[in-house]
Amino acid sequence: MTSLYAAVHAEFGTWDIAPGFTDAGARLLNFVEGLSNADFQQRMTRLYWPHSPTTFGGGSVTWRGFRSDGNYLSNNWQENPNGEGYQATITGSGRPDIQARAAGLRARVAAVNKQFADKYAWGSTQSGRAERAAGDGRQGRGGVELSPKQGQLNLVGVHYSAEPREAINGSYFGTGMKGAEVERGARRKDVRLKTRVYAYASTGSGVYPEKYVGGQAHVVQLRTSTTPTATP
Amino acid sequence: MGADNTAFETAVLDAGFAGYVVRTERQAVAVVLGEAASAVPAENKGVNYRGADLPATPPAVLTEKAKAVQAFMRTRACRLAR
Numbered sequence: 001m002t003s004l005y006a007a008v009h010a011e012f013g014t015w016d017i018a019p020g021f022t023d024a025g026a027r028l029l030n031f032v033e034g035l036s037n038a039d040f041q042q043r044m045t046r047l048y049w050p051h052s053p054t055t056f057g058g059g060s061v062t063w064r065g066f067r068s069d070g071n072y073l074s075n076n077w078q079e080n081p082n083g084e085g086y087q088a089t090i091t092g093s094g095r096p097d098i099q100a101r102a103a104g105l106r107a108r109v110a111a112v113n114k115q116f117a118d119k120y121a122w123g124s125t126q127s128g129r130a131e132r133a134a135g136d137g138r139q140g141r142g143g144v145e146l147s148p149k150q151g152q153l154n155l156v157g158v159h160y161s162a163e164p165r166e167a168i169n170g171s172y173f174g175t176g177m178k179g180a181e182v183e184r185g186a187r188r189k190d191v192r193l194k195t196r197v198y199a200y201a202s203t204g205s206g207v208y209p210e211k212y213v214g215g216q217a218h219v220v221q222l223r224t225s226t227t228p229t230a231t232p
Numbered sequence: 233m234g235a236d237n238t239a240f241e242t243a244v245l246d247a248g249f250a251g252y253v254v255r256t257e258r259q260a261v262a263v264v265l266g267e268a269a270s271a272v273p274a275e276n277k278g279v280n281y282r283g284a285d286l287p288a289t290p291p292a293v294l295t296e297k298a299k300a301v302q303a304f305m306r307t308r309a310c311r312l313a314r
Contacts, residue, residue, distance in 0.1 A: 155260075155290075158286070170272070173269075190238065192242075192265060193242065193245075196269050202283045203260055207283040215280075216278065217276070219275045
C-alpha cells in the first residue's frame with residue numbers, strides 16, 4: 001500500500017489521493033482541483049496493476065472504478081468546531097428530519113454534559129459559558145445593550161440559525177454562507193467586527209428573513225442596560 | 233446588510249455602542265457587534281416563526297454620540313465622493 005501511495009504521488013504530484021482502507025480492500029478518491037474523473041480513472045488503471053499487492057487480506061485483488069454524483073462534504077474544524085459546515089449542508093439538502101434527529105441527539109448530549117458538569121464541578125460546557133457570559137456585569141441577563149445611555153433602545157428581535165440554540169454566539173457568524181458576505185468577513189481587519197449577531201425587528205408587520213439565514217427562529221431581547229459596554 | 237461598512241461599524245464600537253439598527257422598507261435589522269455579540273440569550277421559536285406577535289420597533293432616538301457617528305460617515309462619504 002505504501003508503494004501504491006508513493007506511485008500515486010509520483011503520477012499526480014499530490015498526496016491528496018491517499019488509499020483508504022475499507023472492509024474489503026482500499027479505495028482512492030479524487031478531490032483534486034482540475035483533475036477530471038475520466039483522467040483520474042484512466043491514469044489510475046494504468047498505474048494500479050504494477051503497484052498493487054498480489055493478495056489483500058488473503059483474497060485475490062480486483063480493481064474497479066466508481067463514481068459518486070455527490071460532492072465531498074467537508075467541515076473546517078478550526079473555524080466550525082461544532083461541525084457547523086455539516087449542519088449547513090444538511091440544512092440545504094431539504095432533509096429537516098435528519099437535522100431534527102441531530103438536534104435532538106445534541107440536546108440530549110448537552111443535557112448529560114450539564115448534569116455531570118454540575119454534579120462534579122467540571123467547569124464550563126459551551127452552553128454554560130454562554131449563559132454565564134450573558135449574565136455578567138457587562139451584559140445584563142436577558143439583554144444586550146446597544147447604547148451607552150439608558151432608555152435609548154428596547155428592541156425585541158428575531159435571529160435565525162440552522163439549529164435551535166439557547167444563546168447566539170456571534171463568533172460563528174457566516175457559517176454556511178457563501179459569496180460576498182464571506183469575502184467581506186475575511187477582509188475585516190478590525191477583529192471585533194468578525195463577531196456579530198443579526199436580528200430582524202418588526203416595524204409592525206412581523207419580520208421577513210432572507211433565505212440563507214436558517215430555519216430556526218429565536219427571539220432575542222436587545223435593550224439598554226444600566227452599564228455601558230465600553231467607555232467612550 | 234450587504235454593504236461593506238467596516239469603517240462605520242468600527243466607529244460605532246469606538247463610540248461605545250455595541251451595535252446599530254438599520255430600517256428597511258418593511259422591517260428593521262439590528263446588528264450587534266464585538267463582545268456583546270459573543271453570547272446573546274435566545275428563546276427558540278422553531279420554524280415558520282415570523283414575529284407577527286412582536287411589538288413594533290420604536291423610532292430611533294439619536295444620542296449625541298450616535299449623531300457623531302453619523303457625522304463621521306457623512307465626512308467619509310464626502311471624502312470618497314471627491
